Amino acid sequence: MSAAGRRRGRRERALLWCVLVAAWEAAWGQLRYAVPEELPKGSFVGDVAKDLGLQLPALRDRGVRILDKGRTQYFALHGKTGHLVTAERIDREQLCESMQRCVLRCEVIVEGEMEVYGIEVEITDIxxxxxxxxxxxxxxxxxxxxxxxxxxxxxxxxxxxxxxxxxxxxxxxxxxxxxxxxxxxxxxxxxxxxxxxxxxxxxxxxxxxxxxxxxxxxxxxxxxxxxxxxxxxxxxDNAPVFGQAEYTVRVAEDVPVGSVLVTLTATDADDGMNGYMTYSSQSISVKASQMFELDSETGAITLVRSLDFEE
Structure with a gap:
């Protein structure tokens, strides 16, 4: 094949890839549903067959199935009704912690026609x-x-x-x-x-x-x-005073466990036992308490569990 032919072939493959990506992205968000958390397994989420215009008798013949984007299968497709239902009880707080909007994504795959439809399900708080x-x-x-x-x-x-x-x-x-x-x-x-x-x-x-x-x-x-x-x-008549009111620490996610991330320093003008200080945390999330340890004597904060930027 000539150089011009090879370049034309590469352009055609690149154009085809762009068309496929555009079609894939266009599929996302075609169906959007919202359900409250903690629904029993098998609860109704949405009428997928009706919303996608799929005929019920043909569902099984076409090989229609649900593919969740995460590790856990949260949704299933009811073959007789074409309804999207919950595959297990969903705990919003466990799934999304303190995020204001909790969205799960899955795909409806129609194997017989090679069609993929994106579905977004918002899990609302109770x-x-x-x-x-x-x-x-x-x-x-x-x-x-x-x-x-x-x-x-x-x-x-x-x-x-x-x-x-x-x-x-x-x-x-x-x-x-x-x-x-x-x-x-x-x-x-x-x-x-x-x-x-x-x-x-x-x-x-x-x-x-x-x-x-x-x-x-x-x-x-x-x-x-x-x-x-x-x-x-x-x-x-003197309270301990920190050198600064707020400490900000930036670390890489691969910092070794056992590393001291910061040492808080306070001073007390009193003498004797009135000047003796210990450090303690009064406001810390459960997750942070599992990852960081404060030395009550020195004020050093140590990493006790590996960091993961994605988490």
């Missing part, structure tokens, strides 16, 4: 989770010399639901010495803070107890609570 605290018994240690108006960060609640079903508000009850303030974090999340509303007197009361309540916006609303015990300390 209010099946209540806000919860990692620890339901918390302790704060506050000096009796602390000035009213001082603020102390509290542990955040976690709710894997999204939208109005997610965490919406905090409330505090139990003691006139304390009030609640809520600050917006860098990502828009709400961070509760304990505010000292009235001066403390250790000789009057060495301990105070308040209840922090977190509620979502479901109907009816679901709530989670944490009990906070405040220990009043004598004359420790």
């Amino acid at each position: 209010n099946d989770n209540a806000p919860s605290f990692k620890e339901i018994e918390l302790e704060e240690r506050i000096s009796e010399l602390t000035a009213p108006g001082s603020r102390f960060p509290l542990a955040e609640a976690h709710d894997p639901d999204v939208g109005s079903n997610s965490l919406q508000r905090y409330e505090l009850s139990g003691d006139e010495h304390f009030a609640l303030a809520v600050q917006a974090g860098p990502g828009g999340e709400e961070r509760p803070e304990l505010v000292l509303a009235k001066a403390l007197d250790r000789e009057e009361a060495a301990f105070h107890e308040v209840v922090l309540r977190a509620s979502d916006g479901g109907e009816p609303a679901r709530t989670g609570t944490a009990r906070i015990r405040v220990a009043v300390l004598d004359a420790n």
Whole structure:
């Protein structure tokens, strides 16, 4: 074959490939359905046969089948009705974690006619989770010399639901010495803070107890609570101060397990036991707690599980 012929052949193959890719991409999104999570196996998702114009008697002869894009088969095609149904119960939070939109994709393959149709199924959220605290018994240690108006960060609640079903508000009850303030974090999340509303007197009361309540916006609303015990300390008039208010760390996904990613450093102007510090985390997701470990003595954060950028 001449050089011109070879070039013409390559152009024709490239054009055919572009046409196939365009046809493949055009197929995606032809059918879109939405179903709530936690439906029983075999629940109706959509009438695929009707929506694609497939005749029921010919379904079996054409070799129509469903191919899920992921590892798990979440959907099946009912041969007698042409309905797309769930192949197993779908837990939105397990599948998509905190993503606002959870979409599963599959394909309807008509083998007899070599046709492929894309299907998108959005899994909508139901209010099946209540806000919860990692620890339901918390302790704060506050000096009796602390000035009213001082603020102390509290542990955040976690709710894997999204939208109005997610965490919406905090409330505090139990003691006139304390009030609640809520600050917006860098990502828009709400961070509760304990505010000292009235001066403390250790000789009057060495301990105070308040209840922090977190509620979502479901109907009816679901709530989670944490009990906070405040220990009043004598004359420790300095709190530990970090060198910076927020630490940002960037690491490659192949950093070895056991590596120290960052060391937090705080200082305390007090002497003796009043100047002794330990480090602890008050707001951390379950997934992060399985991957990172904080040394309570040194403030070093160590990687204890391999990172995966795709996850």
